[in-house]
Amino acid sequence: MKVDITDIVSNENKSVTKEVEIDFTSFDSKLGNFPISKKTPFTLQLTNEENKHVLIEAEVDVTIEIPCDRCLTPVDTDFHIEVSRKFPIGDSSVPEEEGGNDYVDGFDLDVDKLIYGEIMVNWPMKVLCKEDCKGICRKCGANLNLQTCDCQKTELDPRMAAIQDIFNKFKEV
Ligand SMILES: [Zn+2]
Ligand SMILES: [Zn+2]
Structure with a gap:
């Protein structure tokens, strides 16, 4: 889902909340394709901080089916993600290493890309269906x-x- 952020970017110190959701139904990555078994709409808080950057805050709960490392049985794995990110206003060409990002394109905030990146960094090292699998x-x-x-x-x-x-x-x- 994409959110129009024209309003926030062009109004100093403006803060808005929006009900959003992710559109993807499967988390596709180099590790494989994992079905999303549960997701719910969540609130995105966007704040223009002195026309310098926009602060993005959100709490997202999503459940993804990941196969057990040992027996491959799908395991419903809960992700509780707390987003707190800033992106600079005006210059979207900043490379990611320098604080840029891939989820803002012009005046669109791509919620899917934002959350995809958050899931990636929260990906568990090990998934087991039970401790003694x-x-x-x-x-x-x-x-x-x-x-x-x-x-x-x-x-x-x-x-x-x-x-x-x-x-x-x-x-x-
Ligand atoms: Zn055997
Ligand atoms: Zn197992």
Whole structure:
């Protein structure tokens, strides 16, 4: 969703609140595409501070389905994001490293891009369906939380295999 900020940018010390929401239904990134399972409209507070910059404030709750690191079961992961950002008025060509941004384009504030960036920096290092998730069997792909598999039993330990070779040799003699 895009918000027209002409009013705020051109009126010194003006402050407005707007009800907004994000339009994207999936968080698509280099890590993969993750469905958004829950989102609600939220309030965006925009304040022109002495015609120098605009302060953006918001609190956003969004839930994203992220697969468990071990067993790949989708886990509803809650993000509570508190936005507090400033962008300079007048010069939108400032590069991001120097305080510029990619969410303001002329007189439009792109709420989707703003929140996308916030989700990115809040992305969890690790997602587990439960602390003691047993993961999936590397051999047969069984979800070991739901079932057991026989791979462990049939898979021979190399040392055991050596012993078996010797045993077989004796049998041959
Ligand atoms: Zn798991
Ligand atoms: Zn298995």
